[in-house]
Amino acid sequence: MKIKRILVANRGEIAVRIIKTARKMNIETVAIKTAVEPSAMYLLFADIVFDNTDDDSEIPVFLNIDRIIEIALKTGADAIHPGYGFLAENAYFADKCLDNNIEFIGPSPDAIYKMGNKTIARRLALANKIPMAMGSEGNIKNEEEAVKIAEKIGYPVIIKAASGGGGRGMRIVRKSEDMEKMFIIASREAEKAFNDPSVFIEKYIENPKHIEFQILGDKKGNIIHLGERECSIQRKHQKLLEEAPSPALDDDLREEMGNMAVRLAKAAGYYSAGTVEFLLDSDRNYYFMEMNTRIQVEHPVTEEITGIDLIEQQIRIASGEELKIKQKDVKIHGWAIECRINAEDVQAGFAPDPGKIEKLNLPDDDYIRIDTGVTAGSSIVSSYDSMIAKLIIKGRDRKDTLQKCKLALDKVWIKGVKTTLPFFRMLVRHPKFINGTFTTSFIEKDIEQYYYNSEYEEMLAAWLATKLYIEENLSENSINLDFSESREINPWLLNKRFNQF
């Protein structure tokens, strides 16, 4: 079925990203206007804007299955792209789309279900001889069983939510005394987050690298991989920077792991874009972790080094087209890095810092790609994620890319909210990041200071504070001082911004 009109069931940069490709393919798009973000950037790009601002439901519309289906039917959309997050990995939603004769741009409901349930995915991987960390065969019933299995595998172990993802419901346990407590916390967290308290146990791999393979499959059973991305720079399982390829892989290991990813996808009857995640230890052993059945935030780095538009492939596959790209056609050119510029306070443990973006100046160059859903004047709202923009840098090799990244980071100018920029400025100068030996424990263990400031920056800030203090406190009426220089300056407002002077 040829897709003619896509409902984008998402917001922010990914909504913009999907609409751009749909346009290129001459497919119409429908975007949803919400009361939280009535003037969001993604609405400007869509052909049709569905006004949902009077929706008084407690669930955000992007999570409201019935409402999304209703909007698709009302606006005559014949397909839905869920983006990432929200309903992207909801098998029931994918099924509902099909029931209503709407194409779901993603894998089959069955594949989402199988890979979404970690214990089923584990069993499937095991049956297909995909390397995996030792673990429990299925879900753990109670604390006693948890202790027993952990003793058998050997500590440290990790407790994971069967329906989990994104690091929630995960607990690392290093000694048996902690097992009971951690089991209860993990199970409770899993129930709260995923409506499913079931957890399982795996051997915990110390200091691994996070390596994931992008795969693409069509409905006729053709499946290929587009190489790996390394996403080891993460904090509490939230990725901050991703790159492709990985400095840790060579062609042989890439081929071997890629083949494993394809084998697993085949076993799951997978089609559309998907990601098979592995952990890689210091001895170059790799272990299957999980499969993500959606387009991922970090997909641009793969696009930049392969030249393949992943959203376009998703749409083509959903319309039933056969995959035209063969494995041998996939070539990796150069290097790409993505920095997630979020509204977060690096100095306060990456706490979200929502607010209005007062100024936004983003660099523009051949080697820079920026995926964003905001402009100056937009707000980062606490009801959604804190992403401002993805800064994607393309270079000849890793060294060249890092050099370009360093330059580009100094050209990003954001005012109004605190951002992760100082963190990336530190990262591109860190020896362990530069030499490529970093692991997922990098942020926790290898960093002394979470941000970078060049010499004299603190001194200049001190100068400014002193200047303000003089303006406010040492007025000439109260003290005998010569303010010849300051007198030229008009008083300014102190509420976050100054008056022009």
Add this chain to the structure above:
Amino acid sequence: MTTDKPKITRLYTLSSQNRKYVFPLPLKNTIKIGKRQYEVKLKHDEKFGTYILWKNRKYPVEVIRSRQNRYEILFNDISYTFTIETPFGYKRMKVLSKQKGKKEKELIKAPMPGKIIDVLVREGSQVLTGEPVVVLEAMKMQNEIQSPVNGTVIKINARPNSTVIKDDILIEIKVEV
């Protein structure tokens, strides 16, 4: 104009990391590095907002908050907190800090707004540095808040399922000496 007040000749600007900057008054728009003087310019325009121009480079600046002699400045996306003292105030501060002994009570505050999921200690519990005491959920993430000291829990303000704002005191601990 009064003449009985002592003339202030310089200001001591102290960073939260205890670095000291001394600025002679009147404050100049130049800063000396080595033998050279460099000009500092505070500017504002529509495209960039307020910024400091230093050695041909623009640095974004914002005042986050100011209270009495304390200023929090965002400079090139990094926040700095300064306390500004007159020579007299600086001397007094030094004397006071010598007299002040070690902290006896540690207040564990909410690092960010969120919801209390679990309180892992009771009043009277002995805690060790790094031991989780409260589980706080913020932005859909569960965060374990750990005790920064060894000591005894003397008061618990955090209640499971209650919401807290940043800097709410969750737990009070008597520090072990």
